[in-house]
Amino acid sequence: MSATARLKTRATGAGLGDIADKLIAGERLTLEDGKRLYEAPDLHTVGALANHVRERLHGDRTYFNVNQHVNYTNICNKLCRFCAFQRLPKQPGAYVFSPEQVELKIREQLHNPVTEVHMVAGIHPKLDYKYYKDILRAAKRARPDIHIKAFTMVELDQIAKVAGKPLAEVLPELVEAGLGSVPGGGAEVFSERVRQATYHLKNTGDEWIEIARTVHEAGLRSNCTMLHGHIETIDERLDHLDRLRRLQDETGGFQTYIPLSFHPDNSEMAHVPAPTALDELREIALGRLMLDNIPHIKAYWILMDVPIAQLCLAFGADDVDGTVVEERIYHEAGATTPQEVDRTELVRWIRDAGRVPVERDTLYNVVWSDDGAREAIVGDAAPLGV
Amino acid sequence: MNAAQHAVGALAPSASWRAPLASGVRTGSVATELDRISDKVLSGGRISFEEGLFLHESADIGTLGMLADAVRMRKHPEGVVTYIVDRNINPTNVCITDCGFCAFYRRPNHAEAYVLERDEIVAKVQELSEQGGRQVLMQGGHHHKLKSDWWCELIADLKSRFPQINSHALSAPELHHFAVIEKRPVENVIRDLKDAGWGSLPGAGAEMLVERVRLIIAPKKTDTDTWLDVHRKTHEAGLRSSATMMFGNVETPAERIEHLERLRQLQDETGGFTAFACWNTQPDGVPEEHIYPQRTTPGVYLRVQAIARIYLDNFKNMQTSYVTQGLKLAQVTLRYGCNDFGGTMLEENVVSAAGCFNLQSIQKIEDVIERACFAPRRRNSWYGIDDERHDGPPSPANPAEAATHRAVSGTEVSR
Numbered sequence: 001m002s003a004t005a006r007l008k009t010r011a012t013g014a015g016l017g018d019i020a021d022k023l024i025a026g027e028r029l030t031l032e033d034g035k036r037l038y039e040a041p042d043l044h045t046v047g048a049l050a051n052h053v054r055e056r057l058h059g060d061r062t063y064f065n066v067n068q069h070v071n072y073t074n075i076c077n078k079l080c081r082f083c084a085f086q087r088l089p090k091q092p093g094a095y096v097f098s099p100e101q102v103e104l105k106i107r108e109q110l111h112n113p114v115t116e117v118h119m120v121a122g123i124h125p126k127l128d129y130k131y132y133k134d135i136l137r138a139a140k141r142a143r144p145d146i147h148i149k150a151f152t153m154v155e156l157d158q159i160a161k162v163a164g165k166p167l168a169e170v171l172p173e174l175v176e177a178g179l180g181s182v183p184g185g186g187a188e189v190f191s192e193r194v195r196q197a198t199y200h201l202k203n204t205g206d207e208w209i210e211i212a213r214t215v216h217e218a219g220l221r222s223n224c225t226m227l228h229g230h231i232e233t234i235d236e237r238l239d240h241l242d243r244l245r246r247l248q249d250e251t252g253g254f255q256t257y258i259p260l261s262f263h264p265d266n267s268e269m270a271h272v273p274a275p276t277a278l279d280e281l282r283e284i285a286l287g288r289l290m291l292d293n294i295p296h297i298k299a300y301w302i303l304m305d306v307p308i309a310q311l312c313l314a315f316g317a318d319d320v321d322g323t324v325v326e327e328r329i330y331h332e333a334g335a336t337t338p339q340e341v342d343r344t345e346l347v348r349w350i351r352d353a354g355r356v357p358v359e360r361d362t363l364y365n366v367v368w369s370d371d372g373a374r375e376a377i378v379g380d381a382a383p384l385g386v
Numbered sequence: 387m388n389a390a391q392h393a394v395g396a397l398a399p400s401a402s403w404r405a406p407l408a409s410g411v412r413t414g415s416v417a418t419e420l421d422r423i424s425d426k427v428l429s430g431g432r433i434s435f436e437e438g439l440f441l442h443e444s445a446d447i448g449t450l451g452m453l454a455d456a457v458r459m460r461k462h463p464e465g466v467v468t469y470i471v472d473r474n475i476n477p478t479n480v481c482i483t484d485c486g487f488c489a490f491y492r493r494p495n496h497a498e499a500y501v502l503e504r505d506e507i508v509a510k511v512q513e514l515s516e517q518g519g520r521q522v523l524m525q526g527g528h529h530h531k532l533k534s535d536w537w538c539e540l541i542a543d544l545k546s547r548f549p550q551i552n553s554h555a556l557s558a559p560e561l562h563h564f565a566v567i568e569k570r571p572v573e574n575v576i577r578d579l580k581d582a583g584w585g586s587l588p589g590a591g592a593e594m595l596v597e598r599v600r601l602i603i604a605p606k607k608t609d610t611d612t613w614l615d616v617h618r619k620t621h622e623a624g625l626r627s628s629a630t631m632m633f634g635n636v637e638t639p640a641e642r643i644e645h646l647e648r649l650r651q652l653q654d655e656t657g658g659f660t661a662f663a664c665w666n667t668q669p670d671g672v673p674e675e676h677i678y679p680q681r682t683t684p685g686v687y688l689r690v691q692a693i694a695r696i697y698l699d700n701f702k703n704m705q706t707s708y709v710t711q712g713l714k715l716a717q718v719t720l721r722y723g724c725n726d727f728g729g730t731m732l733e734e735n736v737v738s739a740a741g742c743f744n745l746q747s748i749q750k751i752e753d754v755i756e757r758a759c760f761a762p763r764r765r766n767s768w769y770g771i772d773d774e775r776h777d778g779p780p781s782p783a784n785p786a787e788a789a790t791h792r793a794v795s796g797t798e799v800s801r
Contacts, residue, residue, distance in 0.1 A: 001421060003412040010452075041759070043721060044452040051448055055409045276757045277714040278721065307684035307715040314408065314448040352685035354408035354446050 007052055014045040023049055023289070031238045034290050038234045043282060050285035050316030054297070058318040062355040063296065063364065064346045067116040067322035068109050072097045072135055074332075076122025078154070080188075080199040082230060084266035084332040086122055096124060099131070099138035106142035109325055113343075114143070116322065116362045119150035120185055123202075129163040129170075136178035147362040148178050152186035153211040153222075154203055167211060171218040181362055182215050184223030184258055190243055191236040198231065198269070205240070209247050216253025221363060224254045224294070228283050229262040229275030241290045248293045255364065256296040256319060259283040261303045266332060277308045281315045288316030296364070301341070306349060313353040320346065403639065405685060408446035416444050427453050427696055430460065438643040438697045447688055454692035454723030461702055462725045467760040468703075468769065469727035469751055472521035472554070473514040477502045477540070481527025483559070485593075485604045486674030487635065487667055491527045501532065507540065508547065514732060515548050517748075521767045523729060524555040525590055534564040534575045538582035545583030552767040552785075553583065557590035558616035559608040572616055576623045585785045586767045587620045587627035589663065594633065595648045596641040603635055614652050621658025624789040626768055629659050629701070633690055634666035634682035642690060646697045653700045660769050660788075661703035661726060664694055665710040684715050688722050695723025703769055708751075717754045726769075727751055727762075 001009070004024045011020035019033050029037075037046050073096040076086035087094035097105070106117060117139050132151070139148055151159065151174070159174070160167040171179075188194065190205025203211070215222050224244050228237060248254050261280055264270045275283070288297045298319040299312030309320050323341055343359075347370065350357035359368040411420050423437050433441070441450065478501040481491035492499040511522055522544065526532070541553045556579070565572040593603060595610045608616070617627050629649050633642055653659050666687055669678040695704050706724040708716035709731065716727065730748050755762035764773040768788035770780030782788040 003417060006421065044448070044455055048448055048452065051408075055412070060407045060409050273753070273757075276754065277718045278758055281718070305712070305714050307712070308718070310683060310685050311447070311688065311718060314446065314451075348680075349683050349685065352405050352683040354405040354410075354685070356407065 004052075007048060011045055011049060014040060014042040016040060016042075016045060016049065020049060023052060026292075028292055029289055031235075031242055034238045034241065034286060035234060037286055037289060038237070038282065043278060043285075046282060046285050046289075047315040050288040051314055053288050053292070054316050054318055057295065060354065060356045061318065061358050061369075062313055062350045062353070063319040063358050063360045064350070065116055065322040065360050065362065065367075066112065066114050066343055067118055067362075068106070068112075068114045068325040070097070070102055070105050070117055070119045070139070072102060072119060072121045073124045073127070074122050075124040077125045078123050078199065078201045080202060081268040082188075082198055082227065082262060082264070084263075089124075089126070096127070097135070099134040102135045103138040103142045106139050106146065110143065112323075112325070114146065114323075114325075115367060116147045116149055117143075118183060118324075119148065120152050120155065120183055123154060123158050127162065129159065132159050133174065133177040136174065140178040147180040149181045149183050149362050150179055152183055153208045153215070154186035156182070156211055156215065157203055157207070167214050168218060171215065171220065175218075175220070179220070181255075182212075182220055182222035184225040184254075184256070185260070187225050187240070187244075188227045189232040189236055190240045191232060194232050194236060205243060209243055212247060212253070213251060216247075216251035221253055221255050223256045223258060223298075225258045225260050226283075226287075227260045227262055229279055230264075230269060230272050237286075238290070241287070245291055245293060248291070252293070254294045256298050257287050257291050257294045258298040258300050258321075259287050260300065263303065277304070277311075280304045280308055281312060284312045285316045306341070310349045310353050313350065313355050320350065322346075403686075405689070406444050406446070408448065411444060411446050411449060420445055420449065424449065424453060428456055430699075432699050433697060435643055435647050438646065438693060439640055441693050441696065442639045442643060442689065447685060447692070450689060450692035450696075451722050454695040455721050457695050457699070458704070458720075458723050458725055465760055466763050466771070467720055467725055467727060467755045467758070468763050468765040468771065469755075470521050470729050470765050470767065471514070471517060471519045471748065472523055472729035473510060473519060473732040474729070475502070475507055475510050475522055475524045476526055477507060477524060478526040478529045478532060480529040480532075482530050483528045483563075483604070483606045484673075485607060487593075487603055487632075487669065487672045487678065489670075489672045494530050501529070504540065504543065508544070511544055511548055511551060515551060517732070518764075519551055519732075520764070520772060521552045521554045521729065523588060523731075524553060525557055525560065525588065528560060528563040530567070533568055534561075534578055537564075538578050538584075541579065541584050542582040552585035554586045554588055554767045555579075555584055557588055558613045558620075559591035561587075561616050561620075562608040562612055573619050573623070576616075576620055576625075580623055580625060580785075584625070586625055586660070586788075587617065589617075589628035589630040589659075589661075592630045592632070592645075594631065594635070594637045594641060595645045596637060599635070599637045599641055610648065614648060617658065618652060618656055621656035625785055626658055626660045626788045628661045628663065628705075630662070631664040631690075631694070632667055633664060634686065635678060643693075643697070646694055650698055650700060653698070657700070659701055660767075661705050662694055662698050662701045663705035663707055663728065664690055665707040666690075668710060684711065687711060687715075688719070691719055691724065692722045713750060713754055717758050720755070720758045720760060726765075727755065 008020045011017050040046050074085050074087045075089050075094050160170045163170045187208050188199055226240050261275050264272050264274050296319045297317045299309040299317035300321050301309035302324055323343055347357045357370045361367055411417055479492050480494050480499045561572055561575050564575045597610050620627050631645050666682040669675050703726050704724045705726045705728045706716045706719040752762045763771045763776055766772045766780050768782045770782045772780040
C-alpha cells in the first residue's frame, strides 16, 4: 500500500477521507473542513494529515535560529485583558530601555553566535519617532551583521502615528535605520467580538491585516500569529486563519504562522484556563492544514514547554523558534519555561523527534544543517505512512 | 573512581542513540514492514522481540502514538482514566546498595540518615486518610538492620488504624534484602508480610532487567532473575504487583525491549501484574552524575512509553509518570498508551532528590484528564474503581478479590 493510500484509509476510518483526498491532491481546505478537523475526536489522524503536508513541504527539516529578545518597554496604554506584561507609566516595575541600554543588551551577547534580535514591546504613548529609529541603530551599532525583526503591526501603527505620516513612508526609514523584518504578534483573534471583550483599545482585525499588507508591499517579510485558547470559538479561529490565508494569497509576505497559547497567570483573565498540551498539538495541526500558502509553522517552545514543542514536530510544525535570550512577556504571565536554551539542546530535541535540525537566519537562509550521513527527504517523494 | 564507574560513561548507548528519521517510514521496505506490524497490532496480535525492536529503531513517534492509542482504546473502551489518592512515605533513607543513579539514600551513620518513628508515619497516614486516601506507598533504602518484622509491625499497625488504606509497600529488592539478612526463603518473608496485612507490591527497583546494565548501574542490587522471581512468588502468594522500567542510562534499544519481554513472559505465567510504568533516569545531583548521559528528551520517553503499551499486550494498565514528565506531557501520554495517572502522592522524596519535582493537586489532575476528553475516576491499589461517580462498589475491592479477578481476566488475555 502506498503512503497516500494508507493515509486515505486511516483518514476514512476517522471520517476524514474526503479531507485526505483534498490534501493528497494539494487542494485547499474549506472552513467547513477546518471545523471538522477541530472537532474530530481522533487527534492522531488530524496530526497525521498535517504531518503529510509538513513532510511534503519540508521533509524532516526542522528550523531554528540563534536569537535574542529585547522587550524595550513594558509601558503600554492598550490594557489588553490577557496580558500580564503591561505596566502603566507610573506603575512600579515600569521600564523603558534607552538606546544605550538596547545597545548594551546586544553587546552582552556578542560571545553568542546570535543572528537575530527580536524586538517587541508595549505601546508606550510618549516615545517619539526618533526613539524607534535610535533603538534600531543602537542594535546595529552593537552588532552590525544582526538581523532586526522588530515591531508588531500594533507597534508599527503607533510609530506611524507619532511620525505623523503614513506607514508606507515610515517603513523605508525604519529599514534605513536597520529594520529587517516584522514579527507576527498582536494579531490576537481578529473577531470583533473577541476584540471588544479582551483588547478593545488595540487595532481591529481589518486594521492589522491592512498594516501587514503595507509591510509586505514595502518589501518586508513578516510572521503572523493567533492567540488561542481563551474565549474565542472555533468559528472565530477559522475566520482568523482564513483572513491570514487571503492576505497571503494577495501578498505572499508571511513566512511563518505561530499559534500563541494563551497564558492566563497574573492577567485580568487569570480565571480562564490555559489551553492544554493536546489543544496545542491540534492548533499546530490546524495551522498547517488550513494555511496552505504559508511556508512555515512554528512551535514556539517558550510558550508550550519544550516537550510539547518537540512533539509538535510530528503534528505539522517545522520550526521551533530559537535560543531566545531573556524573554519577558510570557514569563510575566506565568510561563515556567527557561528564558533561554542552549543551541546544542535545541539540536538534541529536534534529532530525538526524528527530524533534521537546520539552523536558519530570520529569512530562512540555511546557516548550518545537520546533514551528516543523512539527507533530509524533501518533496512529494516523502508522503505519510500508516 | 573504579572501573565500573568508568564503564557507565564509556558504555552509554542512550547518549549516542539517534532517533530514526520520521519520514523514513513512508516509503520502501521500512514502510512495508511497518504496515505489516501495524496491521498486527491493530488486529490485536502479539508482536515479537524483533518487531518491538523494529518499532523502536524505525518507527516515527506519530505512528507509535497512533498504535499505542489504539491498544489503549481496545483495553479501555470506557474512556476512563484512573488515579489513586495516595501518599509516599519513605520510612528510612539508610541503604547499603549504593546505586549511582540514586540521590535519595544515605549510608548508615551518615549525618542525614534517618528512620522515621512510628508516630511520624501514623501522622502522615492520618493526613492521607483525611483526604480520602486509599493507598500508602512505602519504600525505604536497604537498611542494614531493619528487618521484615519491623515492617510487619508497621503494616499491621496501619491496617488496624486505617483499614481503608492499603499498604502498597516495599519492592522486590527490599524483600530479597530481608531474605538475605534474615537468612530465610523470600516466600516466608512474603507470607509474613501478607499475614500482617500487606496488600500489594510496587514494581520499584526493576531499573533495567538486563544483567549487563544492572552490573554497571546497580551492581549490588538484586539481579534480574531474582527480581522477577520475587514478583513470581508474590503473585503465587495471591498478591498483585506492578512493574516499572527506568531507561535512559546505559542500555541499548534491544535491552529496553528485552526488559519488556521479561515482564511479558512472567505476566503470561502468573497474570499477577496490575500495571506498568516507566520513566527516564533523572541524573541531576545523583552520586555518579558525572558519568551518566544527559536526561533523555520527551521524544524518547513517548517512544518508549508507546512501545511498552504495544508490547505488553497482557498488561491491562499503563501508568503515566507525571512526577518525572510534568503535567502537560503526562496529558499527552493519555494518547500514547497510558490510562492511569498513578498516585496523587502528597509527598515524594526519591526522584525529587534528583532535581525532579512535579507534584500536583488532585483538582489539577482531574482537570487535565477531563480536558483530554476522559472521565477521571479514583481507584484502589488493584485498579478497582473506588469513586462515588462510578456505579457499584470497587471490583476488585481487596487483595483476595484481586487474586480471583486475576485468574478470571488472565484467560481473556489475547495472545
